[in-house]
Amino acid sequence: MRTEQIALSPLAPGADLSLTVQRFGTAGARPRIYVQASLHADEIPGMIAAHHLRERLTVLEAEGRIRGEIVLVPSANPIGLSQRVSGSHIGRFNLADGINFNRGYPHLVPKVAERVEGRLTDDGEANVRLIREALRAELEAWEPSNPAEVMKKALLGLAQEADIVLDLHCDAEAVVHLYTHTRSAEEFAPLAALMGAHAYLLADVSGDEPFDEACSRPWAELADRFPDRPIPFSCHATTLEFRGERDVDHETARADAAAIVAYLTLRGAIEGTAPTLPEPLCRATPLAASEPVPAPGYGILVFKAQVGDRVKAGDAIADVIDPLTGATVQAKAPCDGVMFARVALRFVTRGMRIAKVAGTTAQRTGKLLGA
Ligand SMILES: [Zn+2]
Structure with a gap:
């Protein structure tokens, strides 16, 4: 595991923030998987699942079984993690302006489309590279207006490079459920089954620009915009809701980490025997x-x-x-x-x-x- 720190802009002079990024496997190799936990900083079930996932990945890496690169941000929101009001943890909304930390990511599609227009070819892989470059350039050009946006920019910068993005959340009281783009339904169906999801929810656009859609929507919308060019859907992203906010225990989190490892094995990011999929508890709706x-x-x-x-x-x-x-x-x-x-x-x-x-x-x- 290689650990790096990304410096974020300070909340105030002397109040420095950073993101901790942990990388497994070979730098730059594919498939690239991005996993982040607790973007809503008071949703701890994802954080404990990430803790157990890191233990599994450390062992797998020592065994030489990580095929691509797996990038883990085990605690994605240092701003929200530090917000307390009269003893309560406020991790969903930025106290500075009331904005949800999982909304308001930049919609880069229009400018990316301008950038790639006339340069796409009949080579799908080359188109993917071209679009990734354009996404990178447009995200770079986005000027955040506050520390939360600086953090959002850093997180999206890591995630949009990936083939698969898992954003770990939870609800207040809940059973396991997932959100993803309609065109990723097939991609994450095995994960929904492995996690024992009770709901698997699909949308093209759910509104207010959540993180997973900032990763996935460009691929759907650029493919629609340039129908005569091959543009494979190259960043599948899902929001995984690991039950309720108080469902934090080792046994459950170990099982969640095992489900993610099984899914990544199925997708070729981890070497091993593909798992047998359990019967899904729900179908996509x-x-x-x-x-x-x-x-x-x-x-x-x-x-x-x-x-x-x-x-x-x-x-x-x-x-x-x-x-x-x-x-x-x-x-x-x-x-x-x-x-x-x-x-x-x-x-x-x-x-x-x-x-x-x-x-x-x-x-x-x-x-x-x-x-
Ligand atoms: Zn959440």
């Missing part, structure tokens, strides 16, 4: 069919459904109880599907999204992710 459940009133939230439960439209998912009058209203499932995530709060305000149900019929439009 559109993110636009994933419906939030709004709280129907103010009050005490008492869930009736557990994460991972299959529900039918109209099923009562939770009671919401007015603490003064005792009046109780029920939050109901908006569609048939799997309730794959729910909030950790137990007192809610009317309209608050308290759970998510992965349905099968795409109905939603516009921005598909929550705040």
Whole structure:
């Protein structure tokens, strides 16, 4: 393992920040895999999975079994990691401006398209090299306006060079689920099965430029823009949601790391016998069919459904109880599907999204992710 530090811009004079990057295998070799944990800095299940993954990769490297290069950023957000307010860890939003650390990545496609127009050929591999160069140049030209953007630029710079990007997150209370680009459905189906995912959510554009889409969308959109030139989809990226924020234990994290190693073996990044895939627990469904459940009133939230439960439209998912009058209203499932995530709060305000149900019929439009 080779460790390097990337200096970020200081938050204030003397308050220096850096990213720690750990590399396994041969520098520059392919396939190149990029794994980062805890971009939302208070989501620790990814960080513990990365810890166990590093142990596995260290052994595999000593055995000479890393074929390409695996780049690991085991703690991707030093800004969010240091944010505490009255004892609570705030790792999802930048306290400086309220912006989600997993939104607002630069959409480089228009300028990259200008840069490669007229230079693409019938050689797909040469086109991939040309597009990677253009992505690099356009990201380089992007001028961050604050320390969080400097960090985003550094992370995207590492990730967009990779063939496969795994961004490790978690939800508040949840079963394992994944988000990816529609055209990466086949790529990550084995990983979804190996991880035991209960929902596998696909979108072309989910809104507000999350990290995984900053990596993947250029390849889909440039292929559409230049249909007469071969442009292989060359950066598959997925957001892996490792259950709920308190699901941090060695046994689970070891199993998660083992699932990632098995998937990377299947993809040829690690030498070994390809794993036998378990029967998937779910099939891929559109993110636009994933419906939030709004709280129907103010009050005490008492869930009736557990994460991972299959529900039918109209099923009562939770009671919401007015603490003064005792009046109780029920939050109901908006569609048939799997309730794959729910909030950790137990007192809610009317309209608050308290759970998510992965349905099968795409109905939603516009921005598909929550705040
Ligand atoms: Zn997250």
